[in-house]
Amino acid sequence: MSIADFDYIDAVSRAESVDALHKACADLCEAYAFDRFIYGARIPTSFVKPYFIFISGYPKEWREQYTRNNYMIVDPTVEYCARSVTPLCWDGESLLKADNPEIRRFMSEAHDFGINSGVSFPLHTAQGDFAMLSFSSERVHENAGPRLQRVMPVGQLFTAYLHEAVRRVFASDVLTLSQVDLTSREKECLLWATEGKTAWETSQILSISERTVTFHLQNVQHKLGVNNRQQAVARAVALGIIEPQFA
Amino acid sequence: MSIADFDYIDAVSRAESVDALHKACADLCEAYAFDRFIYGARIPTSFVKPYFIFISGYPKEWREQYTRNNYMIVDPTVEYCARSVTPLCWDGESLLKADNPEIRRFMSEAHDFGINSGVSFPLHTAQGDFAMLSFSSERVHENAGPRLQRVMPVGQLFTAYLHEAVRRVFASDVLTLSQVDLTSREKECLLWATEGKTAWETSQILSISERTVTFHLQNVQHKLGVNNRQQAVARAVALGIIEPQFA
């Protein structure tokens, strides 16, 4: 990696506006001779209706068509990145031969907008965010060769810094959900609840009364703004408020 | 990035044994003039007692001392990596001045084993794994400069491929927990349970009887091997079996 690559990471780290984030992506995109970029992030505000953030260097029409047709659940690059941690090099030509007819249709429509090959970088965080950054090219046979090998390390690292910057710049309420502060006792009760313990069992473990356990868990529910214990557990796990213990 | 860097990633991707993984890490460590490496992963088999995997290039005595003293909950690099997605460059000298006396003690003991500075790469996966790879150096003033800037992109990418390789090579049962296959109806009921819906509410949403919802959720409990709905929800979320919807 040349020192110049680090400048892109430096730029995105210092960015204080959406425009600056957009420019940092566009610059990196151009430096590696890709045509377009798009960044998307899914924030687990809810399981049924999460919150999405996009920074798009894609044609506006294609973005609208993508949203209108719910292509997020078809897009094979999203499917891959949602489950993986390593970059994906893709080319439309081979995906046009996919078994799934919806994928073939999706790729042929992408082709109409000059999206024929590219690379996508996945990112997952402890707070439950899922993000990905894609660079695309009009050229078809592009999923190999030294140019892709060169972009992969810097792209993977850039994506991580980009997402941190997004969380900083988009100072929205939805991004502070995981900052609920529970007391140590509340976390303790919640932890045992995730392990399937009843209030009575937890009371035995912590040597307190059953009533006290339900009291703490009720406070957790209020702090998290949820309806019941299941939802409290789901939220706390999804947002990384409680995590597997180190000791 | 030189093409040579890609060889390390290629090597770890092809690795079929723990020794091969160890060697790939050691080679990259040496290539960037670090003295030692260590990789650790936490698999969310349980919240109270998760499963750990290590590939260690650290002195055996230091590893034992680290385990004995439960230093995972003290180690500031672990603390950072557990919450972040970007690499951490650390040096013992400044950490020796930390407010927390436990951290000062930890760093001074690390110093005795020649661990004075380094860089740590965090990784989080959709399946709830947390992993990190650290390279350390005996030199003290090392947390800046071109050498660190050069290792960061390749280190970040290498860590992702390393973790994928670990999941492949350590073909343990604990690594296949997230492969439980639930039927679409079971997932649907579970999804609404994570949203705090009662069985009756879910039955109204799905236009089926309340009894059927509880039936599906009971099957989920049996498949996941858990005691109650809370634990089912916690597991499913933690392992990425259910995730925030794309549409």
Place this chain on the structure above:
DNA sequence: GCCTGACCTGTTATATCTGACAGTTACCCT
């Protein structure tokens, strides 16, 4: 000395979950 927050406990009524009983219908595959 007062106030706040964390932590703790109790009772009662109702809502919900859980497990075990016993089935039906529809579809796919051999």
Place this chain on the structure above:
DNA sequence: AGGGTAACTGTCAGATATAACAGGTCAGGC
């Protein structure tokens, strides 16, 4: 035609969670 699986439904008893009532203790900060 038979076997498997998903999806669906019912009832009942006992365990558990939830909500709303009303409190007490203790340590730390102003």
